[in-house]
Amino acid sequence: MSDPALSLLLDQGRDGLWAAALVFLRVGTLATLLPVFGEQLVPMRVRLAAALGFAAVLLPMLAPLMATLPAGAGARLAQGGAEIVAGLALGLMLRLFVVALQVAGTMAAQSTSLAQLTGGTATDPAPAIGQVLILGGLALAALSGLHLRAAEYMLLSYEILPPGRFPDPAALAEAGLAQVARIFGLGFVLAAPFLIAALVYNLTLGVINRAMPQLMVAFIGAPAITGGALLLLWLSAPLLLPIWRAALWGFMEAPFGAGP
Template sequence: MIADPQGTVLVLFAIFCRIGACIMTLPGFSSARISMTVRFFLAFAISMAMTPVLFDTIYPRVQGGGSSLVAVIVGELLIGIMYGLVPRLFVLGLQFAGSAISMAIGLNTPGASDILEDTPENQMTNLISFGGLLILFMMDFHHVVFRALVDSYGVMPLGGMPDSQKMLITLTDTLAQTFILMLRLASPFLIFGLMFNVAVGLVNKLAPQVPVFYISTPYLLLGGLLLVYFTISAMVMQFAQYFPMIFNF
C-alpha cells in the first residue's frame, strides 16, 4: 500500500517533465512520423520505470506540493530539453554533411519528402541521415541518453533552476565538435568536387569552344556516387562511434 499517494504522483510527474521534454527533442523519437500519443505513452512508461530508482532522491523535494512546484516544472523541462537537444544537434549535423556532399558531387535534385521530418530534403541527405540514425538505434544510443538523465539528478538536482550559462556552453561546444566531425566526414567529397571542378576549368581554358561543364556533370555525379558507395559505411560508423564522446558532457 502506498503511504503517500499524492507524493508518489508528484514524483512521477516530476520525472515525466524531464523525460518527456527530452523525448520531445530527441532524434528519432521526436520525428514527425511518430504520433504524439505514442510519444506520450513512451515518456510515461520510461518515467514509471525510473520512479523506483529515483523515488528516494525526488520525494523529499516534492512532498507537500505547493506553488514551488511551478519552478520545479520549469527547471525540469529546461534540463530535459537540453539533454534532448545535444543528440539532436549531432544528428542535424549529419544532415548538414549530407547536403554538403550532395552539392559537392553535383546531385542537385529537387527536395523530396523527408523520411524523418516534414521538411523536403534530397535523396542523398535522406540516405545518409537515416542511415546514421539507424546505426545510432542499433548501438542503443537512447539507453545512453536515458542513463545520462538518471545520472543528471546528481549533477542538476531537482528543485533548482539550471545554470543557463552552462547550458549554452554545452550546446555551443556540441555544435563546434559536431561541425568539425561532419567536416571530416564530408572532406573526401569536398576535395573530390574541388579537384574535379578545377580540372574541368583548366580543360575549359584549353578548349573554350567546347561546353565542358555540360559534358562533365555526368562524370562528376558518377565519380561522387562511386565515392559514396565505397565510403558511406565507414562514414555512418564513425558518426555513431563519436556519439558517446559528443554526449559525454
C-alpha cells in the first residue's frame, strides 16, 4: 500500500473515531441521567453498556452530520465540551420527570401522615408512597418502550441543539425554568387525589370533634387516614402513572415545548 493511501486511511479512521467520540459524549452523558437507565440502583457497568449501545445505534445516522464539523485541535476540544453540555442539559430535562414522582409522593405522604413509614432505607430518601410511584412509573415507562423513545429523543436532540456548538445560555435558562415549573405542576396533579382526601378528612374530623368534644378523634382518625391513603394509592396509581407517562412521552416528542 502506498504512503498517500495509508495517510488517507489513517485520516478517515481518525475522523471516524472522533465522530464516534462526539456521539458518545452527548449520548453517554444523556444516558447517565435517563430515567430507568440512569438510576443509582442500576450497576455502573450496565449504565455504561446502555450508553455504548445507544451511541452505536445512532452513530450510522449521525456520522454524515459529524463529518461536516471543522477539524483542528482547538475546534475539536470545543466540540467535545459543547456535546457534554448539550447531553447534560437534555438529560436533566428528562431527569426532572423522576423528580415529579418524588414531589407527588412527598406531597401525598405529608398530607396523609405516611411520610416516615420507611425511614431512610431508600437510595434517595423518600416516603413510601414516593418510592411506590417512582418504581411504578419507571416500570411502566420501561415496559412501554422507553429505549425506543430515548433513541428518538437523542436523535431529535441534534436538530434542537446542533452538534459542535454550545447551547445559548439564555434560551437554556428559560427552557430550564419552564421545565421546573412544568414538573412541579405535574407533581401537584399526581398528588391531587391525596390532597383532596386529606382536606375532606381534616374537615370531617373537625366537625366530629366539635360535635363530640369528649371523643378522642385522633385515635379513630389516624388508622382511618392511613388505611384510606393506602386504598387510594391502590385505586389511583393505575390512573396517575399513565398521566405521568403521557407527559414524559410528550416532552420527548417535542422537547422544551410539551406540557404535563
